[in-house]
Amino acid sequence: MPEPLLDHVVLERLERLTIHWKQSLPGLVGGHNTSRFAGAGQEFLDHRHFHQGDDLRAVNWRAFLRLEKLFLKMFQLEPRIPVRLLLDISRSMETGNPSKFDYTRQLAAALCYVGLVRLDSIALQPFSGKLHDAFLASGGRHRFQPAVNFLSALKSGGKTDFLGVARQFISEYPQRGLVAVISDFLDDADCEKPLQYLADFGHEMILVQVWADEDREPPWNGELELEDAETGHKIELAFDAEARAQYTAAFDEHCDHLQRIALRNNGRYVGVPTSVPIEQAIFTSLIRSETLV
Amino acid sequence: MQFLNLSLGELLGLVGGISAAVVALYLLDRSKRRQIVSTLHFWAASDVRTDLRHRRKIQQPWSLILQLISLALLLTAIAGPRLGVFDGGGRNLVVILDTSAYMGASAGTGGTGGRRTTLMDEAKALARAYVRSLPSRDNVMLVRADALATPATAFESNRQVVEDAIRFSQAQASALNLGQAFEFAQRAQKQAQRSGEIVFAGAGRVGTSESGLAAPSNLRVLNVASTQDNVGLRKIGARRRPGAPDTWDILVAVRNYGTQTRAVNLELQFAKSPAGSARMTLKAGAEQEAAFAYKSKVAGYLEVRLDSRDAFPQDDRAILELPPQTALRVAVYSNEPQLLRPLFGANPAVEAVFDSPANFDPAVKADLVVLDRFAPPMAPRTNSIWIEPPASGSPVSVRETRKAVKLERWRPDSVLGEGLRTQDATLDSAESFTPAPSDQVVAEGGGGALVVARIAETNGRAIKLVAIGFHPGRAPMKYELATPLLIANILRWMTPDAFRRLELQADTVGTVTVPLEKDVQAANVRVLDEKQRPLPFTIDNGTLRFFSGAPGAVRVEMGDREMVYSLTLPDVAETVWQIPAGVRRGVPRAAPVSAAATDVWPWLAVLGGLGLLADWLLFGRSRAFRMRASRMVTPLASRMAARVSMWRKAS
Numbered sequence: 001m002p003e004p005l006l007d008h009v010v011l012e013r014l015e016r017l018t019i020h021w022k023q024s025l026p027g028l029v030g031g032h033n034t035s036r037f038a039g040a041g042q043e044f045l046d047h048r049h050f051h052q053g054d055d056l057r058a059v060n061w062r063a064f065l066r067l068e069k070l071f072l073k074m075f076q077l078e079p080r081i082p083v084r085l086l087l088d089i090s091r092s093m094e095t096g097n098p099s100k101f102d103y104t105r106q107l108a109a110a111l112c113y114v115g116l117v118r119l120d121s122i123a124l125q126p127f128s129g130k131l132h133d134a135f136l137a138s139g140g141r142h143r144f145q146p147a148v149n150f151l152s153a154l155k156s157g158g159k160t161d162f163l164g165v166a167r168q169f170i171s172e173y174p175q176r177g178l179v180a181v182i183s184d185f186l187d188d189a190d191c192e193k194p195l196q197y198l199a200d201f202g203h204e205m206i207l208v209q210v211w212a213d214e215d216r217e218p219p220w221n222g223e224l225e226l227e228d229a230e231t232g233h234k235i236e237l238a239f240d241a242e243a244r245a246q247y248t249a250a251f252d253e254h255c256d257h258l259q260r261i262a263l264r265n266n267g268r269y270v271g272v273p274t275s276v277p278i279e280q281a282i283f284t285s286l287i288r289s290e291t292l293v
Numbered sequence: 294m295q296f297l298n299l300s301l302g303e304l305l306g307l308v309g310g311i312s313a314a315v316v317a318l319y320l321l322d323r324s325k326r327r328q329i330v331s332t333l334h335f336w337a338a339s340d341v342r343t344d345l346r347h348r349r350k351i352q353q354p355w356s357l358i359l360q361l362i363s364l365a366l367l368l369t370a371i372a373g374p375r376l377g378v379f380d381g382g383g384r385n386l387v388v389i390l391d392t393s394a395y396m397g398a399s400a401g402t403g404g405t406g407g408r409r410t411t412l413m414d415e416a417k418a419l420a421r422a423y424v425r426s427l428p429s430r431d432n433v434m435l436v437r438a439d440a441l442a443t444p445a446t447a448f449e450s451n452r453q454v455v456e457d458a459i460r461f462s463q464a465q466a467s468a469l470n471l472g473q474a475f476e477f478a479q480r481a482q483k484q485a486q487r488s489g490e491i492v493f494a495g496a497g498r499v500g501t502s503e504s505g506l507a508a509p510s511n512l513r514v515l516n517v518a519s520t521q522d523n524v525g526l527r528k529i530g531a532r533r534r535p536g537a538p539d540t541w542d543i544l545v546a547v548r549n550y551g552t553q554t555r556a557v558n559l560e561l562q563f564a565k566s567p568a569g570s571a572r573m574t575l576k577a578g579a580e581q582e583a584a585f586a587y588k589s590k591v592a593g594y595l596e597v598r599l600d601s602r603d604a605f606p607q608d609d610r611a612i613l614e615l616p617p618q619t620a621l622r623v624a625v626y627s628n629e630p631q632l633l634r635p636l637f638g639a640n641p642a643v644e645a646v647f648d649s650p651a652n653f654d655p656a657v658k659a660d661l662v663v664l665d666r667f668a669p670p671m672a673p674r675t676n677s678i679w680i681e682p683p684a685s686g687s688p689v690s691v692r693e694t695r696k697a698v699k700l701e702r703w704r705p706d707s708v709l710g711e712g713l714r715t716q717d718a719t720l721d722s723a724e725s726f727t728p729a730p731s732d733q734v735v736a737e738g739g740g741g742a743l744v745v746a747r748i749a750e751t752n753g754r755a756i757k758l759v760a761i762g763f764h765p766g767r768a769p770m771k772y773e774l775a776t777p778l779l780i781a782n783i784l785r786w787m788t789p790d791a792f793r794r795l796e797l798q799a800d801t802v803g804t805v806t807v808p809l810e811k812d813v814q815a816a817n818v819r820v821l822d823e824k825q826r827p828l829p830f831t832i833d834n835g836t837l838r839f840f841s842g843a844p845g846a847v848r849v850e851m852g853d854r855e856m857v858y859s860l861t862l863p864d865v866a867e868t869v870w871q872i873p874a875g876v877r878r879g880v881p882r883a884a885p886v887s888a889a890a891t892d893v894w895p896w897l898a899v900l901g902g903l904g905l906l907a908d909w910l911l912f913g914r915s916r917a918f919r920m921r922a923s924r925m926v927t928p929l930a931s932r933m934a935a936r937v938s939m940w941r942k943a944s
Contacts, residue, residue: 220326230331
């Protein structure tokens with residue numbers, strides 16, 4: 001039996017949370033987030049004129065007695081929309097201590113458990129250069145263990161190709177929904193275009209960037225021979241404190257860029273270093289960004 | 294220039310090794326490292342220096358040179374360099390300081406404030422003067438010599454350590470063993486190189502066997518003039534008189550060590566009361582003994598005093614602790630005490646109390662209880678002799694009671710039957726016993742055991758009893774010599790401590806020789822000090838020898854004989870060592886101090902420290918400072934740039 005990714009204390013605290021989305025997305029009734037769509041809901045939304053064929057149970061009879069016109073009450077629909085967790089399992093996620101890959105699996109497990117508790121449908125979709133086999137978790141918390149087994153069995157490898165993955169995702173998942181991308185976003189190519197592609201298709205986007213401390217502030221000094229974990233390319237350079245500051249500034253600029261992409265498309269951005277304990281990342285960073293409420 | 298701590302080769306090797314290690318660490322610190330990173334995107338995009346022009350070269354060479362020079366200076370300082378004329382002829386000298394007992398003799402009023410000085414003070418002054426006269430490069434070992442040669446220091450170049458050891462030296466209680474001290478000094482010099490002189494400082498009073506002792510060729514003598522005029526106690530012995538245990542026979546031996554006839558008064562005091570006195574006239578070199586008898590049953594201190602008024606008063610007084618007289622208490626319960634009274638009243642060490650069997654007390658305060666032809670309802674709680682006990686209450690089961698029993702034999706293998714003989718002894722009436730397997734049969738007759746001895750365990754205490762099947766106070770045993778011997782054997786077997794012969798002796802510290810009696814077995818001999826710890830001893834040709842280097846009491850136990858040696862008298866050697874001709878004497882002239890010898894290690898250490906400090910200030914601290922500054926300035930600059938861009942957009 002694989003080792004649990006999250007202990008039971010964290011799981012008990014997660015039961016009080018809910019995956020939150022902002023956009024009004026179409027879906028089956030039974031969700032827990034409001035939308036601008038009218039339908040069979042509990043909350044009153046608006047009135048409209050009665051048309052033939054409308055359900056007489058929704059007629060506002062008080063208004064008819066006063067105005068002698070038939071008005072129909074409309075209610076707010078709370079749809080159940082699909083939640084897709086895109087997990088980066090490329091080789092670059094192996095770096096760091098603890099590795100970003102393990103950290104990503106723990107974050108995915110936490111979001112999956114929160115969704116299952118609220119009866120959401122969660123698709124765990126690993127990717128590197130392409131989409132790998134997904135796991136669909138739905139039907140309540142008792143389906144959490146298969147999801148954990150799936151996450152535990154994941155192997156890292158491959159090179160990240162966000163553009164190819166975005167195209168494949170849109171073709172395989174035509175229904176709009178909530179897309180949470182958990183990655184280090186350290187693709188050599190610019191990831192703005194594929195992320196914008198996903199947003200333009202109508203998905204609500206949550207970008208969870210996971211980085212190791214050495215990704216942001218390399219601790220090494222002197223002459224270095226650096227090898228790219230994904231491509232195997234090498235460069236040799238001299239590195240000192242001044243260069244480290246410049247490197248960190250460039251990395252922070254990259255993070256700001258990701259945040260701007262997310263905010264521009266009405267999405268959210270969460271940046272989490274792996275040195276932060278996973279409980280703190282869940283109950284502080286994800287809640288502060290309103291990914292979980 | 295010379296080095297005190299390291300040779301030049303060792304220094305060069307050390308500097309070379311550490312310099313190589315420093316350079317290796319320096320290059321390792323600046324060598325290329327391989328790292329796997331998530332992406333090369335930021336490394337290439339940021340303004341990281343990717344030119345490796347200095348990769349194969351040493352960076353900051355001045356830092357490395359400064360570090361190497363500083364380390365070399367520090368190591369040279371550790372080597373202890375001295376500027377001056379190089380002189381590698383430092384010698385290893387041994388100073389033997391006489392700490393024998395006689396060094397405590399008075400040397401007159403030469404001290405400060407009219408204080409009386411001793412020979413020890415003079416010898417210490419001479420030794421100190423000699424040490425101060427030596428060149429500083431010489432090493433000195435101080436050896437304290439009395440009966441044993443004991444090194445007080447190793448070969449020490451620090452004169453203060455040697456002088457402290459001289460100052461703390463004191464006269465001991467044993468005589469000087471000069472031959473052993475010379476041998477020790479020669480052996481110590483043989484192990485060290487560049488040997489120098491062996492110096493003897495002291496009076497040189499030795500035993501007669503060492504009066505003509507040959508001197509080592511490199512000997513120097515710092516002689517302390519001493520007077521030979523001394524009369525002292527040589528030995529004191531005290532033991533209880535065998536026929537009258539309440540009387541002490543005291544023997545005092547006095548010796549005249551001087552060269553003239555002396556008349557002295559000898560006084561004895563017991564418990565501060567006069568116990569005897571004698572006027573003795575001793576010829577030169579003669580030893581005379583005086584005998585005293587003193588009657589006392591109680592314990593006390595016997596003080597022997599000699600009014601010789603010589604220069605060595607330490608051997609004019611001695612004290613012996615005399616123990617009280619102990620008697621064996623015997624309670625005899627008999628209806629016919631007149632039969633047993635001669636048997637127990639003949640021994641002066643026995644106090645017999647006679648009483649009727651009707652007054653028997655099982656808890657009577659006695660060392661031995663005699664039960665004459667009766668069996669008490671409760672057995673006595675101490676050792677007991679049962680004479681013809683009734684069959685119903687006998688501790689040893691009675692086999693039968695018969696008339697006209699012939700005492701066939703005494704068992705010689707039994708301790709109680711040793712030396713007992715009877716011939717054709719026929720008892721009118723006697724009980725024969727059936728002994729247990731652990732019992733000792735002492736006498737046999739009539740087909741059974743007539744005398745049986747037993748050791749019984751009661752409340753963890755061994756209680757001895759003897760059952761006698763006939764009455765020893767009646768005919769025909771009344772007239773046999775074996776009867777009192779049997780009683781004596783029984784008493785000695787039951788309470789051996791009460792019959793142990795005690796001899797006390799005040800003797801001199803050192804090797805003590807004890808003549809042994811013929812029948813003493815080595816396995817029964819024990820030599821114990823004051824804390825009852827065993828001392829090593831040897832037995833050779835009927836003589837026991839042991840050594841005690843410090844004053845104190847030593848007990849020698851030999852079966853039924855015990856000797857207590859109070860080793861409080863100082864061991865004064867008889868003669869003065871005759872210094873052979875050709876031996877150097879006196880303190881030599883002080884060697885001139887080499888003015889050019891100057892320690893330079895403090896300057897080198899300071900220079901080395903300053904070099905390392907300069908390296909840190911010029912290279913180390915600036916790196917750390919740049920790192921901190923860049924961390925502070927970069928976020929500030931980015932925030933400023935962001936605000937400027939926002940202001941531009943707003944405008």
